[in-house]
Amino acid sequence: MHNNHEVWLEVALNGAAGRAYQPLIPISASEIISQGIDCAHAGASVIHLHVYDDAGQPSENVDQYRRVIEGIKEKVDIIVYPTIALTGTAEQRYSPIEALAKYGLLDWGVVDPGSVNITHRSQIESGEEGLLYNNPDSHIQHGLKLAERDNWRPAYAIYEPGFLRSGAAFAQTVRLADPPVYRLMFSDNLLFGCKPTIHALDFYAQVIADELGNDADWMISGLDAHIQHLIAPALAMGAHIRVGLEDAPFGTLETNVQLVEGAANLIEQSGYSIVAPEPYYNGDRGPKVCERDR
Template sequence: MQVWIEAALNGPWTRARQPRMPLAVDEIVADGIACARAGAAIIHVHAYDPATGRQIDDPDTYAAIIEGIRGVEDVIVYPTIPFVQSADAFRPGAVEMRFAAIESLGRRGLLEWAVVDPGSINLATFDEAARAEPGSVYLNPGEHVLRGLTLAAQHGFVPSYAVYEPGFLRLGAALARAVPGCPPPLYRFMFSDRFTFGFPPAAYALDAYLELLERTTAGSPWMVAGLGVDVRPLVPHAVARGGHVRVGLEDAPFGTEIGNPALVEEMVQLVEAAGGRPATAAEIRRACPAPGPVRA
């Protein structure tokens, strides 16, 4: 059983929540190379301005990261999209601006995968809720989802769906079918111990997602992941059911004291103990094909 291992190197947290996450381009590239050598075939990144410690969505920065890692190791490297949480999401030009970096990278032929999240959620921790604090809102209006899927069809990259709630799966499958030429998405089931969205990392929850996946888009590739979560208890269940796994400081409990390469090494051990074998990037490309950029 080939198991895809993805390493999510940093996420949106800044070092206030994940002190060991890489920020500068050279740090991210070095971390990505180390994770690839540890057994990850997929690397997911957020770009940062190291001077401010804040996330940026600059295509040139992403290009430097992607080319820096892929120039050394043959892995799939893909970026995020900007986090939107206000009425700005609905203003004229917002959808084009949000996907500007993705479109630029697609035109350069640098994307194999990209984030397209098919739904919106309230994003609050249990601690925030206990203090009667509202948390934030992660907005992905339908127009934004369709923009991402249209770019996937145009530039031939796989949409990586973060499925925070079951409705994300249903809407994502329906919209992907409606966009001509869109490559089949990857469905990444998002679990959490710390946040209030979706399900906790439990076998019954994975079974629920898999039943819905089978009834909605049978045979689609899927992965266990999350935010503020320890997915290790799910690994044997995921491997036994033909799924894949994500690990890294974007997903891990806040304040995790070991770095991304060590997290990948541990995940490789868990996968192998469950009877799986870490897949190579070439094997993933064959199993989850995308046509590449559409040329006029």
């Protein structure tokens, strides 16, 4: 049990599904910047975001990322990190990450340690093809080598239990500024991993203890999922928390700010304090090497 740990509260502002699935997500740069700032004031200590082009389609445009990240950081001192492209070569997928690191705008970055079918229950019922989220070993290694070189912290999405094991093994092949953040993914209607139940949370917590030890940084999140009922027990197990419209059930009528405020209240009512994780990228200092990676 971790009754006194300080909690990171991450907000995932939008995702790539678009407004057809999540009508209230911010899409324009000004919307993303405004909601990011408002969420930071509401209690978020980390922001994850995607960017969109002028036609409202998901984009990996570096200038757009730079605009929104700088716009948020200009007003609030907070970690803001982008996604990676779903497809392409390793170099193509991580090209925006490399550019943002050069600009000094990258504290965390996405490295997902495995591949998974992301299929909605309704797609199976209608015969529609789901998404194969493909992360070959070479792509995982490429992302981690960039994290080592450019001094940013990997954020792992754990869709399946095996991602914990492979992610830990891959992390041992590089000298990171600090170990990855392991983010458990639960879903009610997307048929990967586990539904957001106490039994599933207990199972994952035991795997984390067995594979990573008691010092691992991990958090709970969802994708088309309600996870509020898991927040209190997860906190008692040592977890951090992520909420936001990228993760919430499709068609959610709450705003990002309301989701952050609700989670912040639950964290505080459970007797924990929300803190900001230390930024890892800093062009004025050398890379910090974690003792566990020596």
